[in-house]
Amino acid sequence: MAAKKLLASFPKVLLDEVEKWGGRKQTGVSLRYMTKFGSQPTSRNLVFSAQFLHKELPIRIARRTLELQSLPFGLSQKPAVLKVRDWYLESFHDIRSFPEVKDSSDELGFTNMIKMIKVRHNNVVPMMALGVQQLKNDINPKARKHDEIHQFLDRFYMSRIGIRMLIGQHVALHDHNPQPDCVGCIHTKMSPMDVARNASEDARAICLREYGSxxxxxxYGDQCFTFPYVPTHLHQMVFELVKNSLRAVQERFMDSDDIAPPVRIIVADGLEDVTIKISDEGGGIPRSGLPKIFTYLYSTARNPLDENLDLASADSVTMAGYGCGLPISRLYARYFGGDLQIISMEGYGTDAYLHLSRLGDSEEPLP
Known part of the structure; x- marks a missing residue:
C-alpha cells in the first residue's frame, strides 16, 4: 500500500522518464581527468562540467531509483527504503526540470540546485541501513537471496559515492579561496600520514565518548610523502578501520589489568599502490566470521538504529553497528582502483590492508 501511495504522489510521466533514462549508458570519469579538467575552472569549463552533469546525473539516479523499486524480500516496501526512493525521485525530477545549461548564469543556478540534492541525500546510508535492519527481523538468516541484497547494496553505494564525488567536485570548483594544491575535492599533494592522524584522532574521540578511555x-611512515587523492575518502576509510580496531582492543582489555596495546598504522609508498596497514591486538575474528564482515547484514556490535528512530536524525556517528562500515570502506577504496583486505588471527588481532592506486587513471567502476 505504502509503495502505491508514494508512487501516486509522482506523475506517471515522471516515472516513465525514469524508466527511459535508467536504460541509458553511464559515462565514467577518472581521478586524473577530474584533476586535469578542474585545474582550470574557467567559466567555459564550469559550463561544460554542468552540461555533462545535466546529462549524466539523471542516468545514474534513474538506475538506482529503478533498482529501489524491485528489491527482494519486500525490502522495497520498508518505510526507510521508500523514503530513500522518494529522495531519488525528487532529485531526478529537479534535474530533469532544470532547463539546458547554456551560460554562466544557468551554470550557477544548476550548481545551487545540485548542492541542495547532495544535502537531501546526506542520510541515505543510515536510512538504507535502517531499511535493512527492518528487513533482518523478517527473513531467514540463511536465505540465499542475501547475496542479491548484498550485490544491490554494493551497486547502490558505489553509485552514491560516484554521484557525490561528481557533484562535490563541481561545487568545490566554485571555491574562491581553494586550499593550496587542491583541485576541487582532490588534493594533488595529499599527505596520507596527516589524513591518518586526523582520522585516528576522530576515532579515538568517539571511543573515549563511548568507553571513557x-x-x-x-x-609510522614518511611524513614528507604526498600523492594525489581525495582526502575525505581516505579519512572515511581510515576512520572506519581505526574505529573498529579501537573497539576490539578496548573491549578485550576493558576488565584487564594489562595496559591496552596501541593500534598501529603503517603507510607504505609503492610504485603502483600506496598501502596503509592498520593492525590491532583486539583478539581477531574467527575464520568462520571473516566471509561475513563485508556483507551488509552482519555486525558484531549492537545495532544503534532503533525502529522508532526519528528518520531525519539518523546520521549520528556511533562506534559500530550499522553493519555497513567495512563494505562501504571497501567501495571507497575500489572507486579509484584500490582495494581493502582484512587478515585476522583469532586469539590475537586483525590487520587491515588499505590499497590506494597511485596511477589515478582507472575509470570509475560504474554499477
Missing part, C-alpha cells in the same frame, strides 16, 4: 594509535 581509548587505546593509543601509533603511525
Amino acid at each position: 581509548a587505546p593509543d594509535v601509533n603511525i
Whole structure:
C-alpha cells in the first residue's frame, strides 16, 4: 500500500522518464581527468562540467531509483527504503526540470540546485541501513537471496559515492579561496600520514565518548610523502578501520589489568599502490566470521538504529553497528582502483590492508 501511495504522489510521466533514462549508458570519469579538467575552472569549463552533469546525473539516479523499486524480500516496501526512493525521485525530477545549461548564469543556478540534492541525500546510508535492519527481523538468516541484497547494496553505494564525488567536485570548483594544491575535492599533494592522524584522532574521540578511555594509535611512515587523492575518502576509510580496531582492543582489555596495546598504522609508498596497514591486538575474528564482515547484514556490535528512530536524525556517528562500515570502506577504496583486505588471527588481532592506486587513471567502476 505504502509503495502505491508514494508512487501516486509522482506523475506517471515522471516515472516513465525514469524508466527511459535508467536504460541509458553511464559515462565514467577518472581521478586524473577530474584533476586535469578542474585545474582550470574557467567559466567555459564550469559550463561544460554542468552540461555533462545535466546529462549524466539523471542516468545514474534513474538506475538506482529503478533498482529501489524491485528489491527482494519486500525490502522495497520498508518505510526507510521508500523514503530513500522518494529522495531519488525528487532529485531526478529537479534535474530533469532544470532547463539546458547554456551560460554562466544557468551554470550557477544548476550548481545551487545540485548542492541542495547532495544535502537531501546526506542520510541515505543510515536510512538504507535502517531499511535493512527492518528487513533482518523478517527473513531467514540463511536465505540465499542475501547475496542479491548484498550485490544491490554494493551497486547502490558505489553509485552514491560516484554521484557525490561528481557533484562535490563541481561545487568545490566554485571555491574562491581553494586550499593550496587542491583541485576541487582532490588534493594533488595529499599527505596520507596527516589524513591518518586526523582520522585516528576522530576515532579515538568517539571511543573515549563511548568507553571513557581509548587505546593509543601509533603511525609510522614518511611524513614528507604526498600523492594525489581525495582526502575525505581516505579519512572515511581510515576512520572506519581505526574505529573498529579501537573497539576490539578496548573491549578485550576493558576488565584487564594489562595496559591496552596501541593500534598501529603503517603507510607504505609503492610504485603502483600506496598501502596503509592498520593492525590491532583486539583478539581477531574467527575464520568462520571473516566471509561475513563485508556483507551488509552482519555486525558484531549492537545495532544503534532503533525502529522508532526519528528518520531525519539518523546520521549520528556511533562506534559500530550499522553493519555497513567495512563494505562501504571497501567501495571507497575500489572507486579509484584500490582495494581493502582484512587478515585476522583469532586469539590475537586483525590487520587491515588499505590499497590506494597511485596511477589515478582507472575509470570509475560504474554499477
